[in-house]
Amino acid sequence: MGKKRVTLADVARLAGLSQTAASMILTGRPDTRLSAEAHARVHAAAAELGYRPNLAARALRTDKTRTIAFISDVVATTRFANGLIRGTLAAADEAGHVVLLLETGGEPAREVQAIEAALDRQVDGFIFAAMRAREVFVPALPAASRVVMLNATSRQHPVSVLPDEFEAGRAAIRLLDSAGIRDGLALIGHNPVVEQGYFRSETVSRRLAGIRAEMERLNMAFVVEESCWNWEATHGYELVKGLLDRRAPIKALLCLNDRLAFGAYQALGEAGLKIPADIPVISFDNDELAADLRPGLTTFALPHERMGQEAVRLLLAPEIEPFEHLIPMTQVLRESLSNIGDG
Amino acid sequence: MGKKRVTLADVARLAGLSQTAASMILTGRPDTRLSAEAHARVHAAAAELGYRPNLAARALRTDKTRTIAFISDVVATTRFANGLIRGTLAAADEAGHVVLLLETGGEPAREVQAIEAALDRQVDGFIFAAMRAREVFVPALPAASRVVMLNATSRQHPVSVLPDEFEAGRAAIRLLDSAGIRDGLALIGHNPVVEQGYFRSETVSRRLAGIRAEMERLNMAFVVEESCWNWEATHGYELVKGLLDRRAPIKALLCLNDRLAFGAYQALGEAGLKIPADIPVISFDNDELAADLRPGLTTFALPHERMGQEAVRLLLAPEIEPFEHLIPMTQVLRESLSNIGDG
DNA sequence: CGCAGTTGCTAAAAGGATTTAGCAGATGAT
DNA sequence: ATCATCTGCTAAATCCTTTTAGCAACTGCG
Structure with missing residues (x-):
C-alpha cells in the first residue's frame, strides 16, 4: 500500500x-x-x-478554503438553532463548502477569540447568528471579510437575513378576521402600556407592529392585552388562568409564541374549555411543540432552515446585496383554528 | 497601514x-x-x-490543524443534537480546537463525502454522532485517524460515549419503589411480546434491560405494557387513552420517553385524572418539554452536554481508551412524582 | 523570407510555517 | 596542545499548490 x-x-x-x-x-x-x-x-x-x-497547500497559495465560519451567541438553549444550522449546512454542502461552528455565549471576549480562530483558518466568510434577533456587536474584522448577519442585524454589516415578522403579524390578524373572529380577542405576551419604554428584540417589535397595523386597517381591537417578559409556557399558563379567573370576556387567543400558547392550552384545559370550539388559539414560531399539542396549534413558522440557506447564498454570491433579506413566515394550519367552522 | x-x-x-x-x-x-x-x-x-x-502553512508542514470533525447523521430533527454539539464545542474550545460540523443525513454516499471533506482539511480527529444511538457504519478511514463514536457504537471504532441507560432504567424502578409504587404500574412504549424479534437502538435496549433487571430484583411486575414504535406524543396519548377507555387498573405510568409522557398527560387530563395525585408519571430524556409540562415531569436526563465534552476529551487524550464510556443519567425530580406523599 | 501572433506547454517562484543538518566558538579532559 | 563535547544559533530543505513569465515550434501574412 x-x-x-x-x-x-x-x-x-x-x-x-x-x-x-x-x-x-x-x-x-x-x-x-x-x-x-x-x-x-x-x-x-x-x-x-x-x-x-491538499487544501492546506491550496489555501496557503490562494487564501481560499471553501470554509465558512458560523459564529453564534448560543447554540445551546434554543431549539431554534437547529433550523438555522441545518439550512446553513445544507446550502454550504451544496456549494461545496464546509462549516466551522463557533459559539461565543454572547461574550465579547469569546467573540474576538472565535473570530481569530476563524481568521487563522482563513475562512472565506462569516455568518453571525443570534438566537434571538438583536443588534449584534461584531468586533473588528479585516476589511475584505465577507459577512452575513443571520437572525440579527449589525450597523457595520448591512447584509442580513431575517424572518418577515411584520407580514406574519398581519397574516395572523387576517387569518383571525377571515375566520370571523373580530372581537373577544386576547393578546398574550405584550401590553404596550405596561412595556412602554422597554425595547424587545427587533423581530419581536416587527411582529407586534404587523399585528397592530393590520388590526388598525381592519378596525379591530384586542379586548385585553397581557404582558410578560419571557415568553415561556408557565407565563402563558398564568396569564390565561388569570384572565379566566377574573372572567375576562375572551373568545379567542392570539399568543405571541408557541410556548405561551402551550401554557394557554394548559390553563384552558384545566378550566374545561375546548380548543377551538370554545376558544380558538393561534400563535407564532412553529416550535416542535406545536404539532404535538392537542389539538394541533395553528401558527406562523419561523423559516429558520430557509434563513440559513439564504445566508449562505448571500455569503457566496458574486455581488454583495447590502440590505435586509426577509424570509416569509409560512402559515401552518392545524386544528386550533382551522376547525372553527365546526363548533 | x-x-x-x-x-x-x-x-x-x-x-x-x-x-x-x-x-x-x-x-x-x-x-x-x-x-x-x-x-x-x-x-x-x-x-x-x-x-x-498561518495555520494553513503549519498544517501543510505538520498535518495538524487543531480542528476536529463532528459528523452526525441528523442535526435537524432532533433537539438532542443541541446538547451534544454544545458540549463538544465547549470542550473543543477549552482545548484550543475548533469544530467542523458535517451532516450526512445517514446516507452512506454523503458520509463518504463528509469524511473526504474533513480529510481534505486535515482534521485531527473525527467524532461520529448519531442522534439515535445505533450501530453506525463508518466508511474506511486512514489507519491513523483518531475516532470517537458519540451516542453511537461501531465495530471498527471502539472508543464510544454513551448515556448509562441501564443504570437509569434501574434508577427509575428504584425511584418508583421508594415512592411506594409497587403495583398498578404501566409501561408505555414497549411490550416484549409484541416487539419480539425487532431490534431497537442499542441504548433503548439497555434502558429496558435496566428497568427489567431492577424489577426482577425487587420482584415487581408491570400490570400492563403498551407497545409503540415511534415514541411520539400522539402515541403516548393514544396508548394511555386506550388504557383508560378499557379501564385498565393502572396506578402509575412509566413512560419510555418524555414525548410519550406528554401524550400521556394529555390523555390523563382529558379523563380528568390528576398527576400525581391520581396517577404519578415518570419518564426518560429530560426533553425541554419536561420542565414546561404541568405538573413538571420527573425524568432521567440524557447527559448530552457531558457526552459531547467527554467525546472531545477522549479524542484528544494522549492515550486511546478503547471501550465504552458511560455517562450517568441524572434524575430530575419534578412534581409528577415527587409530590406523591401529598395526595 | 521575415516578422508577428498563436499554440501548447514548462521552469521556477511564491506562499509561511517546521525541521534537518550543521557551523563556530567555548569548555573540559587528557 | 589536541580532541571531544557542549552551547547557541542558522541555512536550507520541505510540505503541496497556484501562478508568473516565457520558451519552442508552428501558422499566416505581406
Whole structure:
C-alpha cells in the first residue's frame, strides 16, 4: 500500500505533463490553451490515483478554503438553532463548502477569540447568528471579510437575513378576521402600556407592529392585552388562568409564541374549555411543540432552515446585496383554528 | 497601514534572530538550547507585531490543524443534537480546537463525502454522532485517524460515549419503589411480546434491560405494557387513552420517553385524572418539554452536554481508551412524582 | 523570407510555517 | 596542545499548490 498521499506531482508524472498543466486542468481554468488530449490524460491520471488536492497547500497559495465560519451567541438553549444550522449546512454542502461552528455565549471576549480562530483558518466568510434577533456587536474584522448577519442585524454589516415578522403579524390578524373572529380577542405576551419604554428584540417589535397595523386597517381591537417578559409556557399558563379567573370576556387567543400558547392550552384545559370550539388559539414560531399539542396549534413558522440557506447564498454570491433579506413566515394550519367552522 | 499579514520571518527579523529560532521558541519546543534572552526577544517581537501563525502553512508542514470533525447523521430533527454539539464545542474550545460540523443525513454516499471533506482539511480527529444511538457504519478511514463514536457504537471504532441507560432504567424502578409504587404500574412504549424479534437502538435496549433487571430484583411486575414504535406524543396519548377507555387498573405510568409522557398527560387530563395525585408519571430524556409540562415531569436526563465534552476529551487524550464510556443519567425530580406523599 | 501572433506547454517562484543538518566558538579532559 | 563535547544559533530543505513569465515550434501574412 502506498501510504503516502497522492500529490499533484504524481498526477502530472503519470499523465506525462508538467505540474503546471495538471494544476490548470484540474482547477478548470478557463482560457488555458492545453489540448483536449492533455485534459483527458490528466483527468484520467487523477482518477486512477484517486488524487485529492491538499487544501492546506491550496489555501496557503490562494487564501481560499471553501470554509465558512458560523459564529453564534448560543447554540445551546434554543431549539431554534437547529433550523438555522441545518439550512446553513445544507446550502454550504451544496456549494461545496464546509462549516466551522463557533459559539461565543454572547461574550465579547469569546467573540474576538472565535473570530481569530476563524481568521487563522482563513475562512472565506462569516455568518453571525443570534438566537434571538438583536443588534449584534461584531468586533473588528479585516476589511475584505465577507459577512452575513443571520437572525440579527449589525450597523457595520448591512447584509442580513431575517424572518418577515411584520407580514406574519398581519397574516395572523387576517387569518383571525377571515375566520370571523373580530372581537373577544386576547393578546398574550405584550401590553404596550405596561412595556412602554422597554425595547424587545427587533423581530419581536416587527411582529407586534404587523399585528397592530393590520388590526388598525381592519378596525379591530384586542379586548385585553397581557404582558410578560419571557415568553415561556408557565407565563402563558398564568396569564390565561388569570384572565379566566377574573372572567375576562375572551373568545379567542392570539399568543405571541408557541410556548405561551402551550401554557394557554394548559390553563384552558384545566378550566374545561375546548380548543377551538370554545376558544380558538393561534400563535407564532412553529416550535416542535406545536404539532404535538392537542389539538394541533395553528401558527406562523419561523423559516429558520430557509434563513440559513439564504445566508449562505448571500455569503457566496458574486455581488454583495447590502440590505435586509426577509424570509416569509409560512402559515401552518392545524386544528386550533382551522376547525372553527365546526363548533 | 501594513495590509500584509505578519509572518514568522517578520518576527524573527524584529527579534534579530533566525526564523528557526523564532519558530522553535513560539511553538514551545522543549529541549532547544536557545537562551532565555532569545526567548524574551522573540516573544516580545511576536506580541509587538501581533503575530498569528498561518495555520494553513503549519498544517501543510505538520498535518495538524487543531480542528476536529463532528459528523452526525441528523442535526435537524432532533433537539438532542443541541446538547451534544454544545458540549463538544465547549470542550473543543477549552482545548484550543475548533469544530467542523458535517451532516450526512445517514446516507452512506454523503458520509463518504463528509469524511473526504474533513480529510481534505486535515482534521485531527473525527467524532461520529448519531442522534439515535445505533450501530453506525463508518466508511474506511486512514489507519491513523483518531475516532470517537458519540451516542453511537461501531465495530471498527471502539472508543464510544454513551448515556448509562441501564443504570437509569434501574434508577427509575428504584425511584418508583421508594415512592411506594409497587403495583398498578404501566409501561408505555414497549411490550416484549409484541416487539419480539425487532431490534431497537442499542441504548433503548439497555434502558429496558435496566428497568427489567431492577424489577426482577425487587420482584415487581408491570400490570400492563403498551407497545409503540415511534415514541411520539400522539402515541403516548393514544396508548394511555386506550388504557383508560378499557379501564385498565393502572396506578402509575412509566413512560419510555418524555414525548410519550406528554401524550400521556394529555390523555390523563382529558379523563380528568390528576398527576400525581391520581396517577404519578415518570419518564426518560429530560426533553425541554419536561420542565414546561404541568405538573413538571420527573425524568432521567440524557447527559448530552457531558457526552459531547467527554467525546472531545477522549479524542484528544494522549492515550486511546478503547471501550465504552458511560455517562450517568441524572434524575430530575419534578412534581409528577415527587409530590406523591401529598395526595 | 521575415516578422508577428498563436499554440501548447514548462521552469521556477511564491506562499509561511517546521525541521534537518550543521557551523563556530567555548569548555573540559587528557 | 589536541580532541571531544557542549552551547547557541542558522541555512536550507520541505510540505503541496497556484501562478508568473516565457520558451519552442508552428501558422499566416505581406
